[in-house]
Amino acid sequence: xxxxxxxxxxxxxxxxxxxxxxxxxxxxxxxxxxxxxxxxxxxxxxxxxxxxxxxxxxxxxxxxxxxxxxxxxxxxxxxxxxxxxxxxxxxxxxxxxxxxxxxxxxxxxxxxxxxxxxxxxxxxxxxxxxxxxxxxxx
Numbered sequence: 001x002x003x004x005x006x007x008x009x010x011x012x013x014x015x016x017x018x019x020x021x022x023x024x025x026x027x028x029x030x031x032x033x034x035x036x037x038x039x040x041x042x043x044x045x046x047x048x049x050x051x052x053x054x055x056x057x058x059x060x061x062x063x064x065x066x067x068x069x070x071x072x073x074x075x076x077x078x079x080x081x082x083x084x085x086x087x088x089x090x091x092x093x094x095x096x097x098x099x100x101x102x103x104x105x106x107x108x109x110x111x112x113x114x115x116x117x118x119x120x121x122x123x124x125x126x127x128x129x130x131x132x133x134x135x136x137x138x
Contacts, residue, residue, distance in 0.1 A: 001039050001042070001043065002043070002046075003043040003046035003047045003049075003050050004050070004094055004095075004098055005039075006036075006039040006040055006042070006043040006047065007043075007047060007050070007051075007098065009035075009036055009039060010026075010032065010036055010039075010040055013028070013032045013033060013036050014028050014029060014030070014032070015027070015028040015032045015036060015040075016028070017040065017047065017051065018051065019047075019048055019051045019052050022048065024040060024044060024047060024048065024051075026040070050098060050099075051101075056099065056100075057099070059120035059121070062092065062096075062117065062120055062122060063120065063121065063122065065091075065092055065095060066088050066089070066091075066092045066122050067088075069087070069088035069091040069092065070084045070085045070087075070088035071084075073085075073087045073088055082125070085125065086124075086125035089117075089122065089123075089124050089125060092117060092122060093110065093113050093114065093117065093124075096113040096116065096117060097109055097110065097113055100112075100113070
């Protein structure tokens with residue numbers, strides 16, 4: 001399980017994860033399931049790196065991240081370019097959300113992420129056009 005997936009699992013179980021020095025600080029209203037804690041422990045180093053405040057990426061960093069993910073999905077994953085870019089956008093959106101924590105509702109955070117990425121030239125997949133009816137109608 002990746003650090004991002006471990007963090008998402010923790011959040012789904014009501015566990016807030018913060019960095020305190022070289023440790024993770026976990027806060028929850030009730031004891032989380034053992035598997036959640038196990039995954040957080042396994043991914044501690046990556047979570048510390050991911051959650052530590054630092055300079056945000058610039059547009060070039062975000063474009064490089066997107067392009068790398070698209071290339072991996074296309075060449076290693078065997079996806080066509082359009083599907084690879086759609087998957088890469090999802091990866092990039094997830095990365096943006098992880099690097100910009102907020103208590104705002106998920107849909108508002110996601111909308112902010114989509115807007116921020118679009119401003120630097122990384123747009124989400126567009127729906128394919130509907131070709132029905134173009135070649136004559138009954």
